[in-house]
Amino acid sequence: MTVTEAELTEHFEATIESNDRVEPRDWMPEAYRKTLIRQIAQHAHSEIIGMQPEGAWISRAPSLRRKAILLAKVQDEAGHGLYLYSAAETLGTSRRELTDKLLAGTQKYSSIFNYPTPSYADVGTIGWLVDGAAICNQVPLCRTSFGPYGRAMIRICKEESFHQRQGYELLMTMMRGTDEQREMVQESVNRFWWPALMMFGPPDDASPNTAQSMAWGIKRNTNDELRQKFVDMTVPQAKALGVTLPDPDLRWNSERQAHDFGQPDWDEFWAVVKGDGPCNAQRLEHCRKAHEDGAWVREAAAAFALEESR
Amino acid sequence: MSEWPLYEVFVRSKRGLNHVHVGSLHAPDDKLALMHARDVYTRRNEGVSIWVVKASQITASSPDEKDPLFAPSGDKVYRHPTFYDIPEHVPHL
Numbered sequence: 432m433t434v435t436e437a438e439l440t441e442h443f444e445a446t447i448e449s450n451d452r453v454e455p456r457d458w459m460p461e462a463y464r465k466t467l468i469r470q471i472a473q474h475a476h477s478e479i480i481g482m483q484p485e486g487a488w489i490s491r492a493p494s495l496r497r498k499a500i501l502l503a504k505v506q507d508e509a510g511h512g513l514y515l516y517s518a519a520e521t522l523g524t525s526r527r528e529l530t531d532k533l534l535a536g537t538q539k540y541s542s543i544f545n546y547p548t549p550s551y552a553d554v555g556t557i558g559w560l561v562d563g564a565a566i567c568n569q570v571p572l573c574r575t576s577f578g579p580y581g582r583a584m585i586r587i588c589k590e591e592s593f594h595q596r597q598g599y600e601l602l603m604t605m606m607r608g609t610d611e612q613r614e615m616v617q618e619s620v621n622r623f624w625w626p627a628l629m630m631f632g633p634p635d636d637a638s639p640n641t642a643q644s645m646a647w648g649i650k651r652n653t654n655d656e657l658r659q660k661f662v663d664m665t666v667p668q669a670k671a672l673g674v675t676l677p678d679p680d681l682r683w684n685s686e687r688q689a690h691d692f693g694q695p696d697w698d699e700f701w702a703v704v705k706g707d708g709p710c711n712a713q714r715l716e717h718c719r720k721a722h723e724d725g726a727w728v729r730e731a732a733a734a735f736a737l738e739e740s741r
Numbered sequence: 742m743s744e745w746p747l748y749e750v751f752v753r754s755k756r757g758l759n760h761v762h763v764g765s766l767h768a769p770d771d772k773l774a775l776m777h778a779r780d781v782y783t784r785r786n787e788g789v790s791i792w793v794v795k796a797s798q799i800t801a802s803s804p805d806e807k808d809p810l811f812a813p814s815g816d817k818v819y820r821h822p823t824f825y826d827i828p829e830h831v832p833h834l
Contacts, residue, residue, distance in 0.1 A: 452757035454790065500819045507820075578757050592822040596834055600825040664833040671831040 447648050452578040455521040463647055466640070467577050468522050469538070470649065475515035476533045476540035480714050482508045484548040485557055493551065500597050501554060507594065511587045518579040534719050542700060543630050545708030552605060552612075552619035558598015559672075560620070560627040560665070566591050567661045568631065576648030599668065606673050613673075620669075621677045625695045631658040633697065662690050747796040748774040750781075752788035760792050768793075 439458040446453055453459055482505045489505065492498035516526050532538040543561055548554070569591065572584040605612040632638055632654040644650040652660075662681075669676050680693035702708065745767040751760035763782050768774035774793040783791065802810055818824050827834050 446756070454753070454756055456790075496819075499817070503817060503820050581757060582759060593820060593824070596822045596825040596827055597819070599827060599831070599834055603827075667832050668834065671828065 447576055447646075450648070452581065453576050454578045462643075463649075464522050466644060466647070466649060467580065468519055468524050470644075471515055471519040471522075471580055472524070472529050472532070472538050473540060475512050475519060475529065476538060477544065478508045478512035478515060479533070480540045480544045480718060483714055483717055484544055484546070484710075485554055487548055488551060488554050491551070492554075497554075497601070504558070504594055504597065507590050511590070514583040514586055515580075518577075518583040521579045522577075530722070534715065534722060536706070536715060539704065541630060542703040542708060543626050544714060545703050545710045546622070546626050547710050550615055550619050552602065552615040553623070555598045555601035555605065555616070556619040556623045558594050558596075559602055559668070560598075560623050561630070562591055562594040562598060563665060563668075564627045564630040564661050566595060567657050567664070571651035571657075574651055599672070602672055602674075616672075617674050620674045624677050625699075628658055628661070628692075628695045629700045629703075631655075631661065633700065634694070637697070659689055662692050666690055745769045748778070748793045749796050749799060750774075750778040751792040751794075752778075752782055753790040754788055756789055760790065763787075765796060771795075 440460065443453070443457070443459055443463075446457070453463075485501060486505050489498060489501050492501050516529060519529060520526060529538065533540070543564075548557070566588065569584050569588050573581055573588060575581045575584065602616050605616050635641060635653045635655045638654050641650060641653055645653070666676065666681070666683075678693045680691060682691055684691045703711070706712075746769075747765055748768055748771075749765045750763050752763045753760045766774065766777050766781055768777050771793065775791060778791045778793050782788070814820070
């Protein structure tokens with residue numbers, strides 16, 4: 432007796448309904464598989480491209496301590512990319528296919544990494560705000576409906592805590608320094624605040640995929656819910672740090688028991704997503720060059736393995 | 742009589758969790774290894790999925806290498822969040 436697609440669908444939906452996890456060998460609707468591959472790949476690519484803005488400061492870090500920390504952090508991002516690519520591969524795609532799509536520009540990565548890092552304070556701001564926003568996004572993803580993705584997120588979240596704390600500590604140190612250093616921190620926060628809010632994606636009414644992703648248990652919260660949570664968590668941290676978040680509309684709303692805040696420039700967001708951000712071309716070009724420059728290492732490793740097996 | 746090969750057995754106790762190594766067994770082939778694993782290791786609903794793999798197919802680090810292999814991560818205390826002093830009054834960090 433063959434099982435009909437209707438029965439398979441029913442079984443899949445029952446798994447989702449009971450809040451159980453879908454595992455790689457389970458039957459799943461093609462659209463669920465495709466959505467997951469797209470989301471996990473985009474997430475993995477973000478980790479890989481995300482090494483660049485901070486990586487630029489490794490050779491110029493102001494002390495050996497800061498350099499070691501930054502190296503460790505960028506190394507973590509590479510590891511996170513690997514966990515996520517591995518999770519994507521359980522869905523029947525391959526690492527090579529995903530890399531090709533990243534380099535061809537047909538799969539996206541988070542728009543935040545298309546902003547430049549002209550100041551050393553940006554290393555701290557990225558840890559505090561960008562990794563802080565990433566944590567807000569990622570904590571609920573530990574409960575995502577696809578098992579391998581959730582397990583990758585659990586490992587990643589454990590490691591992100593170091594990233595955020597080192598960033599905040601770096602900024603605290605600069606805030607205890609000279610006026611010039613304090614200005615550097617404020618200037619950096621001014622540049623990164625809005626792009627960090629954009630990391631949660633477009634507003635709910637402009638996010639057509641959210642409803643389906645939530646019905647499938649891939650996403651657990653809407654973009655606007657997570658953005659609100661991030662703002663509410665960040666405001667007291669900004670106050671403790673002594674910086675101003677550059678939003679004139681930001682204020683506590685005691686009725687809602689949450690902060691009201693302004694909207695990012697969504698036209699800018701869409702322009703960056705579509706490739707017109709300040710660093711889109713540079714990021715992809717760098718990634719392509721690194722990939723090509725590394726070809727001899729891959730070839731040498733394969734040749735060595737072949738030789739050893741003889 | 743030549744002995745059946747040794748298989749290592751991994752069981753996923755619940756959807757969402759990793760397969761965990763539970764033990765090993767001998768079997769003449771992959772298929773029977775899976776059946777035996779079910780019979781031996783999941784008699785009381787311990788699992789929802791089983792992996793078996795020939796022990797000879799596993800590449801493992803050796804206990805003698807433990808120090809040189811893992812020492813490099815020992816002195817990198819800055820990889821841990823607790824390395825950073827954040828005042829108590831700063832929330833959610």
